[in-house]
Amino acid sequence: MTRPTSRDVAAAAGVSQATVSLVLGDKWRGRVSERTAGLVREAAAHLGYRPNLAARNLRLGTTRTALLVVPALTNEFFARVYTGAARVAAAHDFGVVLYPSPDGTGPARDPFASARAALDGVIASSMATDALTALGGDGLPLVMLDSDPTAPGAAAHVNLAMADGTRQVTEHLLALGHRRFLHLASAVDSWTFDIRAEALSALLSPSAELRTVRAPLTVHGARTATEAALAAPGDRPTAIVCDDDILAAGACKAARRLGLRVPDDLSVTGFDDLALATAVEPELTTVRLPAERVGEHGMAALLAVLDGTPWTAPDLPVTLVVRGSTGPAPTR
Amino acid sequence: MTRPTSRDVAAAAGVSQATVSLVLGDKWRGRVSERTAGLVREAAAHLGYRPNLAARNLRLGTTRTALLVVPALTNEFFARVYTGAARVAAAHDFGVVLYPSPDGTGPARDPFASARAALDGVIASSMATDALTALGGDGLPLVMLDSDPTAPGAAAHVNLAMADGTRQVTEHLLALGHRRFLHLASAVDSWTFDIRAEALSALLSPSAELRTVRAPLTVHGARTATEAALAAPGDRPTAIVCDDDILAAGACKAARRLGLRVPDDLSVTGFDDLALATAVEPELTTVRLPAERVGEHGMAALLAVLDGTPWTAPDLPVTLVVRGSTGPAPTR
DNA sequence: CCCGTCGAGTTATACGTATTACCCCGGCTG
DNA sequence: CAGCCGGGGTAATACGTATAACTCGACGGG
Numbered sequence: 119m120t121r122p123t124s125r126d127v128a129a130a131a132g133v134s135q136a137t138v139s140l141v142l143g144d145k146w147r148g149r150v151s152e153r154t155a156g157l158v159r160e161a162a163a164h165l166g167y168r169p170n171l172a173a174r175n176l177r178l179g180t181t182r183t184a185l186l187v188v189p190a191l192t193n194e195f196f197a198r199v200y201t202g203a204a205r206v207a208a209a210h211d212f213g214v215v216l217y218p219s220p221d222g223t224g225p226a227r228d229p230f231a232s233a234r235a236a237l238d239g240v241i242a243s244s245m246a247t248d249a250l251t252a253l254g255g256d257g258l259p260l261v262m263l264d265s266d267p268t269a270p271g272a273a274a275h276v277n278l279a280m281a282d283g284t285r286q287v288t289e290h291l292l293a294l295g296h297r298r299f300l301h302l303a304s305a306v307d308s309w310t311f312d313i314r315a316e317a318l319s320a321l322l323s324p325s326a327e328l329r330t331v332r333a334p335l336t337v338h339g340a341r342t343a344t345e346a347a348l349a350a351p352g353d354r355p356t357a358i359v360c361d362d363d364i365l366a367a368g369a370c371k372a373a374r375r376l377g378l379r380v381p382d383d384l385s386v387t388g389f390d391d392l393a394l395a396t397a398v399e400p401e402l403t404t405v406r407l408p409a410e411r412v413g414e415h416g417m418a419a420l421l422a423v424l425d426g427t428p429w430t431a432p433d434l435p436v437t438l439v440v441r442g443s444t445g446p447a448p449t450r
Numbered sequence: 451m452t453r454p455t456s457r458d459v460a461a462a463a464g465v466s467q468a469t470v471s472l473v474l475g476d477k478w479r480g481r482v483s484e485r486t487a488g489l490v491r492e493a494a495a496h497l498g499y500r501p502n503l504a505a506r507n508l509r510l511g512t513t514r515t516a517l518l519v520v521p522a523l524t525n526e527f528f529a530r531v532y533t534g535a536a537r538v539a540a541a542h543d544f545g546v547v548l549y550p551s552p553d554g555t556g557p558a559r560d561p562f563a564s565a566r567a568a569l570d571g572v573i574a575s576s577m578a579t580d581a582l583t584a585l586g587g588d589g590l591p592l593v594m595l596d597s598d599p600t601a602p603g604a605a606a607h608v609n610l611a612m613a614d615g616t617r618q619v620t621e622h623l624l625a626l627g628h629r630r631f632l633h634l635a636s637a638v639d640s641w642t643f644d645i646r647a648e649a650l651s652a653l654l655s656p657s658a659e660l661r662t663v664r665a666p667l668t669v670h671g672a673r674t675a676t677e678a679a680l681a682a683p684g685d686r687p688t689a690i691v692c693d694d695d696i697l698a699a700g701a702c703k704a705a706r707r708l709g710l711r712v713p714d715d716l717s718v719t720g721f722d723d724l725a726l727a728t729a730v731e732p733e734l735t736t737v738r739l740p741a742e743r744v745g746e747h748g749m750a751a752l753l754a755v756l757d758g759t760p761w762t763a764p765d766l767p768v769t770l771v772v773r774g775s776t777g778p779a780p781t782r
Numbered sequence: 783c784c785c786g787t788c789g790a791g792t793t794a795t796a797c798g799t800a801t802t803a804c805c806c807c808g809g810c811t812g
Numbered sequence: 813c814a815g816c817c818g819g820g821g822t823a824a825t826a827c828g829t830a831t832a833a834c835t836c837g838a839c840g841g842g
Binding site for chain 2: 121166168170171172173175176181183191192194197198200201204213215216218235236237257336337338364367368370371374393394396397398399
């Protein structure tokens with residue numbers, strides 16, 4: 119009734135356990151005869167043998183498993199990061215285990231207890247610096263994605279050219295004649311917020327006006343925050359630069375509620391190029407982030423670190439995708 | 451340089467390895483003095499000791515880890531299923547490892563090799579029956595979510611009242627006067643498609659007209675499929691029942707392209723109540739599925755199976771959410 | 783005829799943990 | 813004073829695997 123072990127297979131094939139291990143581990147060239155190997159494989163298949171991963175991991179001292187820490191899986195961006203990481207992992211016979219870090223509804227507090235798998239390394243995505251250092255202290259190699267490269271504890275970094283993305287979108291809007299901007303950002307602190315806010319104000323001042331509003335990373339949260347901002351006294355902004363497509367979708371809804379037309383009265387831009395960006399009307403002008411590439415590079419970096427190989431790579435490029443949510447500034 | 455083991459802790463605390471294990475495993479009431487326990491804990495903390503999970507799993511013969519197989523993580527529905535499963539798992543000191551089954555871009559073929567963790571059981575969500583039976587053969591307890599309850603190999607099932615959801619949405623549309631329906635479904639075969647198609651045709655015939663179109667589960671795919679369907683000769687449908695909010699979003703875009711107004715000229719309904727449903731304009735009338743609840747029940751079912759406890763539960767209820775994408779049938 | 787070599791396996795061991803069975807000692811009981 | 817008990821801890825072991833070290837014939841060369 120219990121699962122068969124390599125010893126059971128050995129007994130069935132009339133050989134020793136070591137031979138089973140050699141054959142199934144593909145290490146038998148010249149050590150075991152073709153005929154015996156066949157017998158072993160047949161016995162294994164017949165019994166439905168599966169090696170016990172726990173035992174193997176213990177013996178080998180490595181698990182070929184990485185932990186990927188993401189803020190929230192329901193965000194398509196991170197799902198895509200995972201996809202990329204898992205693809206590279208699979209190519210190197212690695213596995214990836216997820217830990218959605220506490221966003222309130224997530225699982226328990228301790229990633230390493232929660233992800234019960236034995237791990238070889240950790241990849242952490244888009245975490246605030248202090249949350250990361252909390253991860254750092256336990257001796258596993260750590261790769262940080264989309265995070266402050268000066269933060270301590272990381273063996274490698276993978277970053278996106280966020281500042282450049284902000285530059286592209288801003289210049290696009292400036293070229294369209296916009297001069298009054300609203301920066302709509304996620305309420306959650308992150309390194310990329312700082313980067314983008316900085317790039318934005320550097321590009322705009324002193325020729326243009328900039329206000330910043332932060333909102334929960336949901337369509338609804340962005341809508342209400344934007345409504346409030348647009349209803350504020352003073353000259354209305356003509357362009358809203360959002361740090362996320364989700365926020366941009368909310369901004370568009372706010373505009374519609376207030377009777378403003380996008381893009382005629384108000385231009386809105388997003389970030390990420392999620393499926394959402396082309397689901398809404400008008401489709402969002404946004405900055406496409408190579409999310410899967412981020413995951414791929416993160417896993418590659420971790421593999422390099424585990425190998426002792428030095429790893430370094432430039433920031434991943436991002437591209438502006440112009441769609442229907444931006445247009446010339448209203449001449450008024 | 452290598453990670454400290456329980457023996458290292460024992461040496462540092464001046465006790466035996468067994469004592470360390472007892473103390474850290476909280477099994478020392480009456481077996482170890484308070485003072486010694488303190489020493490052990492202090493030594494462990496000082497060395498940064500983390501028990502080796504592989505060794506523990508091997509010793510205990512259980513991993514307290516489940517594999518969750520989902521079709522695609524980028525779909526918010528499955529991300530929420532995972533969230534629910536992980537929450538219940540965490541409450542029972544279990545972990546959940548994901549395996550996004552091959553959607554083309556996914557990782558390798560064999561879930562059990564790919565998810566490298568040693569497993570206690572498997573939860574498979576919304577899989578076609580044949581894909582599931584391929585999973586079945588390896589001796590692990592299997593819980594099926596949202597799948598054909600007559601399929602062999604499952605130790606337990608968790609299902610949604612999909613037929614009832616279809617009934618609710620159909621009656622809503624019938625009450626609004628609609629008589630010509632288009633059923634827009636995912637191109638991927640699934641048990642729930644059959645269920646809903648069946649419910650729909652039973653409710654509509656012979657009083658109303660029904661056509662079925664299947665499309666890739668993307669906004670773009672749904673848009674092009676819907677455009678083609680609406681351009682087809684014959685009387686245009688006045689209501690499109692979609693099996694997914696993503697499809698509904700695509701259908702709305704198709705309508706707009708053809709100059710049809712939603713809901714004035716055409717009513718559209720979705721399924722799932724994703725964030726997308728309230729991101730688009732008009733917001734989607736849809737059937738809300740308790741996705742997290744599905745994950746929670748799935749994990750609970752697996753825990754029960756592992757316990758030997760019988761497990762059974764009625765289908766999870768679903769609720770119609772009426773929003774702006776449905777309205778009275780055009781009087782024409 | 784003896785030794786080296788090679789082919790085809792086997793025996794033994796270690797990985798780090800949890801737990802069972804045991805040990806020792808001081809104090810209480812009869 | 814022998815016997816017993818219980819508190820406080822230790823020694824030994826098993827989990828299933830991978831692999832290094834070894835064995836055992838047979839064979840070929842010198």
